[in-house]
Amino acid sequence: MHITDILVTGEPIIYGAMVSMVLVGIALLFLLTYFKKWGWLWREWLTTVDHKKIGVMYILSALLMLFRGGVDAMMMRVQLAFPDLGFLNSQHYNEIFTTHGTIMIIFMAMPFLIGLMNIIVPLQIGARDFAFPYLNALSFWSFFFGMALFNISFVIGGAPDAGWTSYTPLSGAAMSPGPGQNFYLMGLQLSGIGTLATGINLMVTILKMRAPGMKLFHMPIFTWSTLVTSFIIVFAFPILTVALALLTLDRIFGSQFFTLTGEGMPMMWANLFWMWGHPEVYIVILPAFGIFSEVIATFAKKRLFGYNVMVWSMIVIALLSFLVWVHHFFTMGAGAFVNSIFSISTMLIAVPTGVKIFNWLATLYKSKIEFTVPMMWSLAFIPSFILGGVTGVMLGMAAADYQFHNSYFLIAHFHYVLIAGTVFACFAGLTFWYPKMFGHKMNERIGKWAFWLFFFGFHVCFFPQYFLGLDGMPRRLFITNVAEWLPLNVISTVGAFGMGLGFMVFVYNVYYSFRYSERETTGDSWNGNGRTLEWATTTPVPYYNFATVPYVDEIDPYLRMKEEGKTTYEESELKPIHMPSYTAQPILFMALLGLASFGLVFEWMYVAIFGLIGGVIMMIVRSFDYDDGYYVPVDEIKRTEKKARGL
Amino acid sequence: MKAKHLRNRWLGLLPLSLIIFLSGCGQLEMTILDPKGPVSQMQYDLIVYAFWFMIGIIVVVFALFAYMLIKYRENRPGRKDKDYDPNLHGNTMIEIVWTVIPFIIVALLSIPTVTTNYALEKPPEPEAGEEVKEPLVIHATTADWKWFFSYPEQDIETVNYLHIPTDRPIEFRLTSADSMSALWIPALGGQKYNMAGMRTKLYLQADEEGIYDGRNSNFNGEGFAAQTFKVHAEGEDEFNAWVEEVSSEAPELTRERYNELLKPGLTDKETFSSTHLEYLQHHTNEDMGYVVEQYRDLFKEKLHLYEIEKQETWK
Numbered sequence: 001m002h003i004t005d006i007l008v009t010g011e012p013i014i015y016g017a018m019v020s021m022v023l024v025g026i027a028l029l030f031l032l033t034y035f036k037k038w039g040w041l042w043r044e045w046l047t048t049v050d051h052k053k054i055g056v057m058y059i060l061s062a063l064l065m066l067f068r069g070g071v072d073a074m075m076m077r078v079q080l081a082f083p084d085l086g087f088l089n090s091q092h093y094n095e096i097f098t099t100h101g102t103i104m105i106i107f108m109a110m111p112f113l114i115g116l117m118n119i120i121v122p123l124q125i126g127a128r129d130f131a132f133p134y135l136n137a138l139s140f141w142s143f144f145f146g147m148a149l150f151n152i153s154f155v156i157g158g159a160p161d162a163g164w165t166s167y168t169p170l171s172g173a174a175m176s177p178g179p180g181q182n183f184y185l186m187g188l189q190l191s192g193i194g195t196l197a198t199g200i201n202l203m204v205t206i207l208k209m210r211a212p213g214m215k216l217f218h219m220p221i222f223t224w225s226t227l228v229t230s231f232i233i234v235f236a237f238p239i240l241t242v243a244l245a246l247l248t249l250d251r252i253f254g255s256q257f258f259t260l261t262g263e264g265m266p267m268m269w270a271n272l273f274w275m276w277g278h279p280e281v282y283i284v285i286l287p288a289f290g291i292f293s294e295v296i297a298t299f300a301k302k303r304l305f306g307y308n309v310m311v312w313s314m315i316v317i318a319l320l321s322f323l324v325w326v327h328h329f330f331t332m333g334a335g336a337f338v339n340s341i342f343s344i345s346t347m348l349i350a351v352p353t354g355v356k357i358f359n360w361l362a363t364l365y366k367s368k369i370e371f372t373v374p375m376m377w378s379l380a381f382i383p384s385f386i387l388g389g390v391t392g393v394m395l396g397m398a399a400a401d402y403q404f405h406n407s408y409f410l411i412a413h414f415h416y417v418l419i420a421g422t423v424f425a426c427f428a429g430l431t432f433w434y435p436k437m438f439g440h441k442m443n444e445r446i447g448k449w450a451f452w453l454f455f456f457g458f459h460v461c462f463f464p465q466y467f468l469g470l471d472g473m474p475r476r477l478f479i480t481n482v483a484e485w486l487p488l489n490v491i492s493t494v495g496a497f498g499m500g501l502g503f504m505v506f507v508y509n510v511y512y513s514f515r516y517s518e519r520e521t522t523g524d525s526w527n528g529n530g531r532t533l534e535w536a537t538t539t540p541v542p543y544y545n546f547a548t549v550p551y552v553d554e555i556d557p558y559l560r561m562k563e564e565g566k567t568t569y570e571e572s573e574l575k576p577i578h579m580p581s582y583t584a585q586p587i588l589f590m591a592l593l594g595l596a597s598f599g600l601v602f603e604w605m606y607v608a609i610f611g612l613i614g615g616v617i618m619m620i621v622r623s624f625d626y627d628d629g630y631y632v633p634v635d636e637i638k639r640t641e642k643k644a645r646g647l
Numbered sequence: 648m649k650a651k652h653l654r655n656r657w658l659g660l661l662p663l664s665l666i667i668f669l670s671g672c673g674q675l676e677m678t679i680l681d682p683k684g685p686v687s688q689m690q691y692d693l694i695v696y697a698f699w700f701m702i703g704i705i706v707v708v709f710a711l712f713a714y715m716l717i718k719y720r721e722n723r724p725g726r727k728d729k730d731y732d733p734n735l736h737g738n739t740m741i742e743i744v745w746t747v748i749p750f751i752i753v754a755l756l757s758i759p760t761v762t763t764n765y766a767l768e769k770p771p772e773p774e775a776g777e778e779v780k781e782p783l784v785i786h787a788t789t790a791d792w793k794w795f796f797s798y799p800e801q802d803i804e805t806v807n808y809l810h811i812p813t814d815r816p817i818e819f820r821l822t823s824a825d826s827m828s829a830l831w832i833p834a835l836g837g838q839k840y841n842m843a844g845m846r847t848k849l850y851l852q853a854d855e856e857g858i859y860d861g862r863n864s865n866f867n868g869e870g871f872a873a874q875t876f877k878v879h880a881e882g883e884d885e886f887n888a889w890v891e892e893v894s895s896e897a898p899e900l901t902r903e904r905y906n907e908l909l910k911p912g913l914t915d916k917e918t919f920s921s922t923h924l925e926y927l928q929h930h931t932n933e934d935m936g937y938v939v940e941q942y943r944d945l946f947k948e949k950l951h952l953y954e955i956e957k958q959e960t961w962k
């Protein structure tokens with residue numbers, strides 16, 4: 001095979017991307033060498049098992065992916081608003097909407113939320129790390145190499161082009177030959193290992209490692225949402241793993257599960273995909289609900305209204321999320337009875353969701369609302385999400401869905417719920433916990449600019465799309481070739497650029513705040529309004545999190561601790577702290593599996609076998625690894641805490 | 648104080664601008680909101696019925712939201728001590744109310760949804776006083792990226808355009824020769840999938856004469872955007888005359904010609920005085936893989952659709 005068979009050639013935009021990737025790569029290598037940071041990078045980050053650092057790496061990767069997915073979106077919007085430019089041809093457009101969808105869900109929304117969970121959940125429950133820190137690092141690196149593999153597809157081999165749903169038979173070997181679709185399969189498979197492991201890890205951490213006295217119904221609501229989410233992950237992700245494996249067997253080894261030949265069943269893919277895919281929607285929305293609950297309670301300076309109901313509604317949503325998958329293909333002809341059952345189960349989800357909305361509103365009742373940036377993202381979520389929610393109910397009515405399906409009405413709906421829900425929550429959560437992570441707040445004034453640009457851009461972008469759908473514009477159409485659709489598409493594109501601008505201002509704020517923001521001196525960063533344990537630690541958080549873990553027997557334990565003058569540093573109770581050792585095994589293990597996946601993408605079996613054998617060896621190495629970690633001596637804890645607390 | 652008054656007045660204009668925006672869109676005459684047959688009418692009625700509930704929900708939530716934000720913001724002048732109750736955390740009565748009301752709404756939405764779900768699986772019923780007409784059977788078959796419409800009773804077949812009589816139910820029998828696609832004529836009613844190895848049924852009917860847009864709405868690869876067709880809905884006599892003309896003048900669809908047409912790619916409109924149904928039954932297990940087996944190599948080639956688009960052959 002010659003090199004020109006592998007590299008994607010003939011597209012000026014892709015040449016541009018290649019050049020800029022190479023330049024950025026060289027710049028990074030140069031900076032690391034110039035500032036002599038290689039050792040620091042390896043020791044402090046690449047081999048870390050610290051949940052906080054892993055969380056930061058998740059979030060950085062997710063922001064990078066938000067950029068990549070956002071650029072894809074901009075390119076689509078330019079193409080649709082100016083169809084005469086000839087900016088993208090059909091093939092290129094198809095690749096872009098496929099990578100946009102896949103990246104935003106799998107490599108942006110989930111890792112962003114998992115990053116926040118990584119950092120915050122152990123702090124909220126008074127734990128010193130995850131239950132399985134080694135596994136946590138493994139999860140991150142599986143996600144990272146899966147992401148890297150998926151992302152190189154557009155310069156090497158060709159990007160997948162069958163939509164993020166990758167429906168068979170289109171995505172099978174016959175109709176989508178070449179490595180593109182394999183990138184999708186292997187990228188998702190590899191990162192899926194990590195997601196599943198994280199689900200188990202978080203579940204065990206929350207169930208087994210809570211602070212003494214903390215019952216399940218004392219847990220902060222974000223931790224609750226994480227627990228419910230990890231159950232969904234553990235039940236849903238194996239379905240995706242199996243579906244991806246079957247399609248991989250079809251494409252690479254010639255089996256006929258989803259093919260048109262050999263009596264395959266292409267429709268089975270749609271069923272398997274959505275049996276995972278619908279719960280997946282709730283994997284990215286429930287943690288968002290958790291974040292909004294925390295932020296709203298904090299800046300309303302009031303206890304969350306209906307805590308128990310909030311928890312139960314999340315559990316009900318999680319259960320229902322497994323019972324609605326057919327609503328993604330009402331039009332497959334399953335018949336009136338099946339469609340009616342799934343219509344009703346779909347609409348029922350609106351009940352617990354509606355209850356949550358009213359609970360947030362009731363939390364605001366008789367409160368003292370302070371309009372900080374995280375609060376603004378959270379408040380903006382309520383009316384915006386309602387617009388997505390009610391149209392979701394309309395889509396759930398099967399008979400009406402025959403008209404909405406595959407149209408821009410659907411596109412508008414799920415962007416309304418996913419952006420107003422998940423993306424707003426990511427921004428809210430990141431800004432809210434930013435001081436905990438980096439020791440300084442993000443600038444409020446610039447943050448508000450970013451918020452308003454993004455918020456207005458979002459509505460201007462997606463509100464018109466409901467009407468495009470009602471006018472019969474189908475999704476995934478590479479060209480606006482009906483004159484009546486053009487004006488609304490132009491408006492939509494203007495909005496998209498507003499969002500892009502908002503994102504850029506947000507990123508600029510990261511830089512600006514790093515340079516100019518006041519450094520945090522207390523752990524309770526938001527004017528002393530913290531309610532849960534993460535605010536009880538010092539900022540920056542010591543690597544062992546809590547010098548002494550407080551006894552907890554209520555919701556919002558930090559409020560009482562402040563009243564009673566208690567801290568997480570009770571000198572009399574200090575004991576040596578057991579911590580896990582850093583290790584290079586996870587990154588090496590996953591790099592080898594990444595290599596195996598890369599081999600499978602191009603069907604180079606020797607590379608794949610080499611990588612897989614390497615993976616097995618890494619497992620054996622781990623089995624004979626007797627490193628049980630180390631103890632932090634009391635003296636060192638005292639020194640660290642005194643410095644951090646200015647005692 | 649004056650500045651604040653002004654700001655409130657501007658806030659009051661927000662809903663007004665929404666109304667202007669919505670009415671502006673109303674003038675666009677959106678296809679789905681302008682039904683041309685009983686099926687799209689049923690779906691339109693259901694959408695509008697649901698729409699009023701949704702507007703109700705939106706109004707309630709937006710009003711509560713605005714009230715909370717204005718009344719309970721921390722720096723509102725004239726805040727009183729009783730406006731703050733940090734330990735208020737539940738009220739069983741009101742929580743029951745806002746759980747039961749959504750249940751009632753779901754129930755009220757479910758009833759017409761279920762009845763319409765069932766109604767869509769039958770030919771639309773004629774209006775009172777009109778005779779019941781047997782549905783006209785049309786086999787709609789897709790192949791990348793074109794449409795075949797076979798009329799078995801009339802023994803004719805068209806490619807990439809469709810003629811139907813008005814005021815008579817049409818029973819589409821949908822299948823595909825290769826990728827999954829969907830028949831969607833928004834003016835006449837919602838879509839259903841065309842799948843190889845499967846046959847789905849879709850009933851539609853046109854009440855008004857006219858030319859409507861139809862398309863494949865389910866993404867199926869490079870030529871997706873070009874997989875459209877026009878629906879010519881005309882009176883019964885006119886339709887019969889057209890059938891007559893096609894039967895006498897159009898050539899027969901030979902197996903060779905049909906094989907040629909099945910190749911992945913785009914084609915123009917064509918008309919034949921026989922159907923492909925006698926050679927190939929794409930919905931059967933025997934024939935579902937036919938195209939893929941025949942043209943495996945052709946699927947590897949790219950179309951470069953922009954060039955084709957410029958010729959406007961398919962606009």
